Amino acid sequence: MTTLFFLIGLISYYSAVSLRHYWFQTSSWDLGIFDQAVFLISKGLEPKSSLLGFHILGDHAALVLYPIGWLSSIFPTINLLFILQSSALASLVFPLSDLAKSLGLSKRNKLILLIVGLLYPIVFNTAIFDFHPETLAFPLILKLIVELENNNQRINLNSIILILLALTCKITISIFIFGLGIWLLIVRKKLSGLILTSLSAAWFIVMGKYVIPLYGGDKAELGRHLGKFGIDQTSGIDVIPSIMSRLITQLLSLNNIEYIILLLLPVIYILLHKRRLEIISRTAPFLPLLILNLLAKENSMKNLVHHYSLLLVPILLVEVGKTLKNSKSGLSGYPNWMIGRINYIILGWSVICFITFSRIGFYFGTFQDTLDTAIYRREAIEYINKDIEVKVLTNNSLVPHLSRRKEIQYTNSTQLDYLDNYDQILLDSKHPGWGASKELIEKMKSNIKSNKKWMEVYNKGDVTLYNKK
Numbered sequence: 001m002t003t004l005f006f007l008i009g010l011i012s013y014y015s016a017v018s019l020r021h022y023w024f025q026t027s028s029w030d031l032g033i034f035d036q037a038v039f040l041i042s043k044g045l046e047p048k049s050s051l052l053g054f055h056i057l058g059d060h061a062a063l064v065l066y067p068i069g070w071l072s073s074i075f076p077t078i079n080l081l082f083i084l085q086s087s088a089l090a091s092l093v094f095p096l097s098d099l100a101k102s103l104g105l106s107k108r109n110k111l112i113l114l115i116v117g118l119l120y121p122i123v124f125n126t127a128i129f130d131f132h133p134e135t136l137a138f139p140l141i142l143k144l145i146v147e148l149e150n151n152n153q154r155i156n157l158n159s160i161i162l163i164l165l166a167l168t169c170k171i172t173i174s175i176f177i178f179g180l181g182i183w184l185l186i187v188r189k190k191l192s193g194l195i196l197t198s199l200s201a202a203w204f205i206v207m208g209k210y211v212i213p214l215y216g217g218d219k220a221e222l223g224r225h226l227g228k229f230g231i232d233q234t235s236g237i238d239v240i241p242s243i244m245s246r247l248i249t250q251l252l253s254l255n256n257i258e259y260i261i262l263l264l265l266p267v268i269y270i271l272l273h274k275r276r277l278e279i280i281s282r283t284a285p286f287l288p289l290l291i292l293n294l295l296a297k298e299n300s301m302k303n304l305v306h307h308y309s310l311l312l313v314p315i316l317l318v319e320v321g322k323t324l325k326n327s328k329s330g331l332s333g334y335p336n337w338m339i340g341r342i343n344y345i346i347l348g349w350s351v352i353c354f355i356t357f358s359r360i361g362f363y364f365g366t367f368q369d370t371l372d373t374a375i376y377r378r379e380a381i382e383y384i385n386k387d388i389e390v391k392v393l394t395n396n397s398l399v400p401h402l403s404r405r406k407e408i409q410y411t412n413s414t415q416l417d418y419l420d421n422y423d424q425i426l427l428d429s430k431h432p433g434w435g436a437s438k439e440l441i442e443k444m445k446s447n448i449k450s451n452k453k454w455m456e457v458y459n460k461g462d463v464t465l466y467n468k469k
Contacts, residue, residue, distance in 0.1 A: 001107075001110075001111070002093050002094060002097040002114070005093045005114045005115075005118065006090050006091060006093050006094065007090075008090075008118070009086075009089065009090030009091075009092075009093065009118045010086050010087055010090040012090075012118075013085075013086035013089055013090055013124070013127035013128070014082055014083060014086040016124070016127065016128045016360075016363075017082050017085070017086065017127055017128045017130075018079065018082055019363070019367075020128050020363075020367055021078070021082070021400065021401075023367055023368065023370065023371060023374065024370045024374060024377060024397045024398065024401070024431075025367045025370070025397065026130050026397065026400045027130055027396055027397060027399070027400065027434065028051055028396045028397075028399035028400065028403075028408075028410040028434075029051070029396075029410075029434075030130050030131065030132060031078075031081070031130035031131050031399075031400040031403075032051060032399035032400045032403040032408065032410070033049050033051050033052060033056070033059070033403075034056075034065065034081065034130075034131050034132075034133070035078050035081060035131070035400055035403045035404065036049055036050065036051070036403040036404065036405070036408065037049055037056035037065055037069070038065060038068050038069045038072045038080075038081065039069075039072065039076075039388075039403070039404040039405075040069070040406070041065065041066055041068075041069025041070070041072070042069045042070065042072035042073040042076060043073075043388070045406070047065070047069070050406065050407045050408055050409055051399075051408070051409065051410070052216075052219075053219055054215070054216040054217055054219050055215035055216055056215075057211060057212070057215040057216070058212050058213075058214075058215040058216015058217065058219070059212075059216065060133070060134075060170045060171050060172070060212075061170070061171045061207035061208075061211050061212050062133040062134075062168070062169055062170050063168040064133050064136055064165075064168045064169045065133060068080070068081070068084065068133075076404075078400065078403075078404075081131040082131065084131075084136065085127065085131050085132070085135045085136070086127055088135050088136045088138055088139055089123055089126065089127050089135055089138060089139075090118070091139040092117045092118070092123070092138065092139055092142055092314075092317070093114045093117065093118070094139070094143075095139060095142045095143040095145075095146040096113050096114055096117050096142070096146075096317060096321065097110065097114070098143075098146055098150070099113070099146045099149065099150075099318060099321045100113055100321060100324075102146075102149070102150045103321060103322065103324070103325040103330075104325060104326065105321070105324055105325055105326075106326070108343055109324040109325075109343065112324065112343050112346050112347055113317070113320060113321050113324060115347060115350060116266075116267070116317065116320055116346060116350050117313075117317050119266075119350045119351065119353070119354040119358075120266055120313055120317070120350075120354075121266060121304045121353060121354055121356075121357035121358040122263075122304050122307075122309050122310055122312075122313055123138075123310070123313060124354065124358045124359070124360070125304055125305050125306070125358055125359050126306075126307040126310050128359060129305070129306060129307060130400070132170075132307045133169045133170055134169045134170040134172070134173060134307065134310065134311070135169075135307065135310065136169050137165070137166035137167075137169035137170070137173050137311070138310055138311065138313075138314070140162045140163075140165050140166040141162075141166055141173075141176065141311055141314050142314040142317065142318075143162055144159055144162045144163065144166070144180075145180075145285075145314050145315060145318050146318065147159055147162070148180075148184075148192075149318060153184055153187060153189045153192060154189060154191075154192050155192040155195060155196065160195070160199075163177055163196070163199060163200075164199075167199075167200070167203050171203075171204060171207045171208060171212070172289070172292075173311065174200040174201070174203045174204040174207075175200070175204070175288050175289050175292060176285070176286060176288070176289045176311050177196055177199065177200035177203075178196070178197055178200040178201060178204075178288060179284070179285045179286060179287055179288035179289060180196055180285040181193045181194070181195070181196025181197035181198075181199075181200060182197060182284075182285075182288075183284045183285040184196060185197070186284070255299065255302060256294045256302065259293070259294070259302035259303065260294075262303065262304050262357065263304070263309060263312060264316070265353060265357070266349070266350065266353040266354075266357070267316050267317075267319070267320050268349075269334075269338075269345060269346060269349060270316075270319055270320060270323055272334060272335060272338065273323055273333045273334055274333040274334075275329055275333050278329075279319050279322075279323070282315070282319060283315050283316065283319065285315060286311070286312045286315050289311060289312060290312060293308055293309060304357050304358075305359065320346075324342070369431070370397065370428075370431045372430070372461070373428055373430055373431060373461050373462055373463055375461075376428075376460045376461040376462070376463035377398060377401075377428060377463055379458070379460065379463075380426055380458045380460075380463050380464075380465045381398075381401060381402065381426075383457055383458050383465055384402055384424055384426065384465070385423070385424060386404075387405075388404065388405045388406050389405070389406060390405060390407075390423045390424060391405075391406075391407035391408070391421065391422045391423045391424075392405065392407070392408045392409075392422060392423070392424050392425070392426065393408075393409050393410075393411060393415060393419070393422040393424075393425045393426075394408070394410065394411065394425070394426040394427070395410065395411055395426070395427065395428050395431065395432060395433045395436065395441075396410040396411070396433035396434040396435050396436070397431070397433045397434075398426060398428070402426075407422075409422075410433075410434070410435050410436075411427065411432065411433075411435060411436040411440065411441065411444065412435040412436060412440075413436075413440060415444075416440070416443065416444060416447070419444065419447060419448060419451070419454075420451070420453060420468070422468070423467070423468050424465065424466065424467050424468070425444070425448065425454075425465070425466045426463070426464075426465045426466075427441050427444060427445060427463070427464050427465075427466075428441075428462060428463050429441045429442060429445065429462045429463075429464070430461075430462035430463075431462075445464060448466050452469075453468055453469055454466045454467070454468055454469065455467055455468075455469050
């Protein structure tokens with residue numbers, strides 16, 4: 001049954017993200033970035049992102065991109081990223097199945113737990129949102145938490161391997177591991193806690209202070225992310241009071257209350273449990289990562305649409321599993337009116353939350369907004385030179401379809417004066433996309449037409465391709 005659910009999840013997630021990509025709804029940021037890097041690694045070249053302007057390890061120290069790149073030399077397609085991400089997210093069923101076995105859950109309750117995981121809105125929304133290396137850490141983190149539950153909060157060699165593999169996916173995963181270590185110290189598992197806090201802190205320092213600056217240079221320093229929290233990287237010590245005031249204001253904002261409600265809403269029924277305070281206390285390990293999101297100024301870090309909240313889900317799923325076991329701390333802890341109906345309540349609520357908060361509905365509306373020029377885009381792509389040395393400028397949503405080359409960039413105002421730096425320029429004036437506007441695209445077209453270095457080779461339905469002579 002577990003394998004069947006994995007296959008259902010894999011096929012569903014992969015089909016959804018593939019369709020979104022086929023409909024030109026994926027983006028240069030982040031699919032184009034990672035696909036270009038993986039492609040360059042597969043060719044034995046330096047994975048310097050033309051979109052970021054530096055080596056891909058200078059982004060988030062995602063070492064896992066190298067084995068993906070080697071794998072890409074065997075399967076040279078962007079679909080590899082979709083398959084890996086979909087497989088990682090769908091494989092949540094395996095640690096949840098292990099948890100169900102250790103808790104002695106009935107077949108029905110195990111089935112419910114797997115469905116809750118697969119239908120969690122954040123999981124599905126992450127699955128269709130381009131590609132992000134940290135999704136590969138998701139099942140590893142879930143497996144780690146389940147193992148800690150089964151081993152009385154003691155780590156072993158297998159736990160350390162899981163942690164190290166997870167850390168290679170993104171530097172910020174060390175924040176979650178650090179929170180897990182602090183929690184183990186609080187519950188008096190001193191050795192395990194010390195190992196986790198020391199390992200995560202060392203990883204963060206080495207990657208943040210040495211690896212990222214070494215590969216990314218000044219552009220890639222961790223300070224570049226301060227803007228997400230409304231902090232100017234060049235701020236001096238004299239503005240620390242105002243920065244602290246701003247962070248506290250952001251922390252106590254109404255947006256954060258809404259975010260926490262949305263985060264918990266898919267499993268809100270666990271707060272009806274008699275031991276709700278105990279359940280809430282056991283979610284302490286994800287506090288550092290949660291607080292990081294709460295402090296952020298950018299709404300993308302505090303919603304169910306983006307991937308930033310994905311690693312907060314494993315602990316919630318484990319707590320759902322615990323409440324389904326046949327004991328006083330499990331099923332018997334729910335109100336009497338719920339106990340006999342708990343399976344129907346959880347299943348029905350999961351379906352309602354999935355339909356309401358996942359982006360499944362976008363496939364019937366928003367995701368179709370570029371279909372009117374899709375056929376022309378595909379025709380124009382056929383005229384793009386596949387030589388990796390050919391430099392291409394194009395609309396944001398076209399970048400992931402052309403990112404397997406050394407140099408690619410999405411249309412934005414800064415490129416207006418550098419059009420001659422490219423060999424081919426593909427523009428969709430009807431759907432300029434992120435970073436551009438119809439006015440900007442028309443201005444680019446006007447500049448190109450007045451430049452004798454360029455020639456028009458394709459023009460249909462607002463889609464135009466220019467080649468440098």
